[in-house]
Amino acid sequence: MRPGSKLMVLSLTVFIVAAVALSVGPAKTSFPVVLQLRLPRVLLGLLVGMALAVAGTIYQGLLRNPLADPYFLGTSSGASIGIVLAGALHLRSPFWLYLAAFFFALLSIVIVYRIAQTHGRVPIQTLILSGILMTTFINALVFLVFSLFYRQSFMTLFFLLGTLTEGDPLLLKISLAVIPLSVAISWYFAQDLNVLSQGEESAQHLGIDPERSKKILFTLASLLVASAVAVSGMIGFVGLMVPHVLRMILGPDHRQLIPGAALGGALLLVVMDIVARTAAAPVEIPVGVVAALAGTPFFVYLLKRKKGEVF
């Protein structure tokens, strides 16, 4: 099957799963329930899954690292401290929330990258370690803010676990605009990503300014992560699993991989949210918890697998 037709099959599957998600729920299915309650949520799931998976794809390509993921690189945590700080400083406007999430996401990935850089190279282990370092540090900061400004800390903490329940309508609209746009721009830079994932020397040989492309792509990925975290908290593993599986199916070409990851991420998160909504109905499980439960075995499999298959 050609990659184009594989993508077609994938988008068809997304449609089918979205339709299933709309018809499954703890309440009896009726037209208003589907239209007013499930549709926004399924839409949010599609968008957030898309954002996380594409961000994961960009990170894995840029860093030439199969274990890169917004969650492990500390970018999600960076966005979360932005949100927590904005809340603590009473910047309740979604605009500020968004801006803070984006700024801190970008800041944290830049710092992680700088920590990991040794002699102009970014080794896999160092990168993951500095990502974990960053996550630990930021988590400590989050708890520091909670213990100093303790209003509603429990609810914010629960939100950070990752949930698709209810967001600010304005925040949703911003994400609805930003996420598809960022995915589209990332797709435009797919060829640069292809070249960069071969190494920066070859990028220069092929006439691409590696620094400029890298900056653009890092910014795009951070924007995607910030959008996802602002509306749904920290959902891990989607950005890790989806690019992997799709690289197996579609091959390493980012021109197919980026739209593929967008579709695959949307698919995975909507499926996980079906579980989160219905498994313990009428009680809700945070979707971030479902993702971590499903993702951890996958991570173990990745670590145990023989190296050098795709990268």
Added chain:
Amino acid sequence: MLKTETVNFERRSMNGELRRRGGRRFFSSAVLSSWFVVFTFRPLWAMRIVSLLPSNTEILDALDVGEQIVGITRFDRPSAGREMVGDFFQPSLEKIVALHPDYLVVGQSASSRVTRRLQELGFPTVEVPNPRSLEELFDSFRLLARTVHREARAEEIIEDMRSRFQKITERSARIPKRLRTYIEIDTPFWTIGGHDFLSEAIGTTGAKNIFSDLERPSAQVSPEVIVERDPELIISFDLKAAQLARRAGWKNVSAIRKNFVIDDQDRDRLSRPSPRLIDGIEDLQAKIESLMIKNAPRL
């Protein structure tokens, strides 16, 4: 020459073993002055209590032993003579030790780890479980009353609360029907289940908790199910009625349509398992009745 005996204060080695004890310790000036402090500022007959849950502080106040409380949490109302020792998840153990409490009153689940630590430090603790019903609420009054020897006062309070609840039930019996009620204690969609005293307490006003079938104190529930169970009354601790109405798909919920939303309830009076609960419930009933009158069909 008179040979003076050296004074050896208690010294403990690293493993806590007592090394040597001096003979004239009791009469040394340091010890004497500390005895002076103890006798002046701490009458031996008064108990010293540290309360690590606001509800227990309120119960003890109602039992007329408020002057024995020397330590409270940051969620309590500040009061002279009571020092703040943090909250029930992370109290400052040093502050508690410095207050020399005779015993501590703690919640059973909320601070169980802290409780163990305090017991290891040698403090007697009274654990008050979170009441799942009104009867258990009264039991927690009795438990604390036994500790401070105010059993008679506890029975008075319980009798008073019972009769006031009785009046509320009689009043609400005149309402033609039970109102299906959704109680949002935290956003988004955190509600109380059947295993919480509040579910039963609110029920006396004629408001029936739509999630009383959940066999737990609280949970985050699915918004679909809330809409499906179509509450006729919403009690919201956090969001205002206008904010609730903006939620996707809530426009057609009966309570929103008829504006049967109570969003100005004093949170602490309703959610704390203490004698103040009855005030909150009476207040709630008044609000429900005024909503009913406002929405009564014009003749």
